[in-house]
Amino acid sequence: MSEPVIVFDLDDTLYAERDFAISGFRACESWLEREHGVGEVAEEMTRLLDEGHMRQLFVKVLKDRLPHSADQHLEAFIDVYRYHEPAIGLYPDSVWALEHFGSKGPLGLITDGQHEVQSSKVRALDIGHRFEHIVYTGALGGRAFSKPHPLSYEQMEEKLGGAGDGRRFVYVGDNPAKDFVTPNARGWISVQIVRPYRIHARAEASQGGHPQHMIETLTELPAILAGL
Ligand SMILES: [Mg+2]
Incomplete structure (x- = not known):
């Protein structure tokens, strides 16, 4: 046979997949620093992921760091994650x-x-x-x-x-x-x-x-x- x-x-x-997520969080951190002058989010995003909050963590982190951010900022933030060059x-x-x-x-x-x-x-x-x-x-x-x-x-x-x-x-x-x-x-x-x-x-x-x-x-x- x-x-x-x-x-x-x-x-x-x-x-x-966690490695992809962490690599994406680092890309998000660089983007936030570059575009909005705030940073140090990768560690918090990783903690939220490990606590099982994958879906809400982008919304939560962006609202915390950029309280006046709009929907387009959230979309851009998530796109940075999705389309980064992964280190895996x-x-x-x-x-x-x-x-x-x-x-x-x-x-x-x-x-x-x-x-x-x-x-x-x-x-x-x-x-x-x-x-x-x-x-x-x-x-x-x-x-x-x-x-x-x-x-x-x-x-x-x-x-x-x-x-x-x-x-x-x-x-x-x-x-x-x-x-x-x-x-x-x-x-x-x-x-x-x-x-x-x-x-x-x-x-x-x-x-x-x-x-x-x-x-x-x-x-x-x-x-x-x-x-x-
Ligand atoms: Mg699978």
């Missing part, structure tokens, strides 16, 4: 996994979020060439196509499934609220990687979204695949 096709998630699977790196076991599994067969990547932001991460990590096919769900037509929408998974099956040779698919992700619902429903193997400091540590599994396997490092993956 042929090797299973492994499809990865990006954020908090192959690299630490792969987890060591991700470097190993892309090399190891990439030498055995084609790999895929499915990632949610804005297309420009996610592709800037792929560029910064220099991993685009590692994948036979990448689906940026944000490029499929908006948030409606985010996981668990089946379109990205269907595209992977079409692109990497081979000519009906019954290849198994594996999805490796971190977020049980959205990553595994569709893989489970389509007969894929679902594997949750549990990273330290992950952003979605509080996420609960949605119905049908429990992973079939849980691992702490990608070096555990061969043992799971050997048991298929």
